[in-house]
Amino acid sequence: METTLKLLKPALSQRLFKGDLAPIFYISVAKLVFHFVINATGGYGIFRDELYYLACADHLAAGYVDQPPLSVFMLKFSTLVFGDSLFAIRVIPALCGAATIFITGLITLRLGGKWFAQILAGLCSFTLISIGMNSHFSMNSIDIFIWTAVGYIVLRIIQTEDKRLWPILGLVLGLGLLNKIGVLFLGCGLFIGLVITPQRKWLTTTWPYAAGIIALIIFSPYIIWNMQHDWAHLEFIKRASEGKYSGLSPLKFIGDQFLMNNLLASVVWIAGLLTLLFHAQLSQYRWLAFLFLGPLAIFILNGTSKGEYLAPGYAILWAAGSVWWENLTASKMGTLIVRPLLIILIFSLTVVAAPLAAPILPVDKYIAYAKALGEEPSSSESKELSELPQHFADMFGWEEKARDVAIVFNKLSAEEKKRCAIFGTNYGDCGAIDYYGKAYGLPKAIGNHNNYWIWGTREYTGDLIIIMGGSLEDHIENFESVTQEIVSDCQYCMPYEDNMKIFLGRKLKVNIKHVWPNEKHYD
Known part of the structure; x- marks a missing residue:
């Protein structure tokens, strides 16, 4: 042999x-x-x-x-x-x-x-x-x-x-x-x-x-x-x-x-x-x-x-x-x-x-290069686009979101941090918290998108939640009080991820575990 x-x-x-x-x-x-x-x-x-x-x-x-x-x-x-x-x-x-x-x-x-x-x-x-x-x-x-x-x-x-x-x-x-x-x-x-x-x-x-x-x-x-x-x-x-x-x-x-x-x-x-x-x-x-x-x-x-x-x-x-x-x-x-x-x-x-x-060129040079070739930004998901196609735009903005959520999180007292959940409405936002949040001392996110919904609420009750995205009108009916804390910007990210408002909701009116079954979002 x-x-x-x-x-x-x-x-x-x-x-x-x-x-x-x-x-x-x-x-x-x-x-x-x-x-x-x-x-x-x-x-x-x-x-x-x-x-x-x-x-x-x-x-x-x-x-x-x-x-x-x-x-x-x-x-x-x-x-x-x-x-x-x-x-x-x-x-x-x-x-x-x-x-x-x-x-x-x-x-x-x-x-x-x-x-x-x-x-x-x-x-x-x-x-x-x-x-x-x-x-x-x-x-x-x-x-x-x-x-x-x-x-x-x-x-x-x-x-x-x-x-x-x-x-x-x-x-x-x-x-x-x-x-x-x-x-x-x-x-x-x-x-x-x-x-x-x-x-x-x-x-x-x-x-x-x-x-x-x-x-x-x-x-x-x-x-x-x-x-x-x-x-x-x-x-x-x-x-x-x-x-x-x-x-x-x-x-x-x-x-x-x-x-x-x-x-x-x-x-x-x-x-x-x-x-x-x-x-x-x-x-x-x-x-x-x-x-x-x-x-x-x-x-x-x-x-x-x-x-x-x-x-x-x-x-x-x-x-x-x-x-x-x-x-x-x-x-x-x-x-x-x-x-x-x-x-x-x-x-x-x-x-x-x-x-x-592939992400070969610096982003500013890519934009100029694509324009010279007459290449328009594209998406297979019918999403609004800015200067970059979706497969590149989805590589931007994630650490900025984790950083801005950390600014809100770090305003809380030590006791409040223990019971504060961070909620994202899509797996990108949640994943950004889970990956980049480690460096900022953030807990893992919860969310209602795809498998994040299956992973559930991580034992949070809804007493205190940092919410990524939406509007004040979306959240005010669900909490005893909601405040807009910060707006997270990103230059080259997908437009719907830019200018994201980040809210702090206090005392969800219904225990989060009771409403969770109806929050499922698969796509």
Whole structure:
């Protein structure tokens, strides 16, 4: 065994640094270094959802209102190893981004792609959406990695017909579901493709069913958690679709597929899809196309899907399309002109677009840069915007809120501080108190948004509450006395987070535990 490992190590290192794996290895490393440098030198600030994930990591459970638990457990492990600085909490998405590119390259290699195909697939994987997703912690970067891993396993099942790969597929699908339930749609596409293509022969064996059972068993803790919490996640999806995502449409979803990727790279993923479906060159891999088409159809039919939901489905198409382009440009002219031109154009657009997706530029320079490109601030949640798009604006203003709440809190006597609750109306405000409040001596926040509602009132009675947001009219009927204490400003944050009024309410007229069941806010 030791002799075998000694033989494998130099062979693998040779393949990585000089051999057939070198292109994807170096592009993967470049992706990792790209994010590490950004996170170490800037990064704007901790993202709204990152604050919430950190709060969830302090309340480990089998589920949460808006997500399954895997990503939260991964973040908890990461914070125990690396700490909870901005750089530390973004280690996992950076690693996932690099690993996704590497597996995309492996798929390209297995489809017959050589150096050019691997370089092209790697550059295409360096898309606007992947740059953005890997720039902050969320379940999305893990999701993209898992979909790509599923594509690779399915490819190997087709090529090797090795039945031992099915339990591995079930394991990865189960972990994917435990990270984000959108993997259900990937599973639907996988099953549809299995039925439609010659791979249906597997349905006469027990292996696909065993894979499904394994995935279900792994996912079952989240199902049980939902049963115990009145199917909270289904309620969350319903309210989000009717509320913040109601402005989305199938037409916007389709348009976003071109905008969120490198626009020029559309010639690669479209070629990949068509090649898998219709070209004899890769016809034996047609099953792979349905890992994209199945989720695509479901997201369109849903009517209010965000374009980014399909982002995990592109690795297979980048790989297949790159192989097609490599074969098309195999002539001398293609090698000398078309290939370099394609690489240069895609790389150039990636460089131009990168500051729009990741916090690369100082914020004032970003605003000037976006204006020069004619890029208007955008939001997928129909929110009012100012100078920054929502994915950047949500990185600003949080420490200022904790600081201003601390000013109010520190006016109280020592006895009053012990019974004073801090109430936030959304998980960003609550998460800001929980994260930044440690430095200001603040207690953990309570709130009615998503899992903060489930975590409850932390034994507070409502005798004394600092309230973040709203108006005097909103609160005056509920307390014997309410005073506006301070207004919290933030320059680049979301407009609805700016000029936040902070109130001090004394003696809630009804015990907070009695009104709490009616305060639930899922979206």
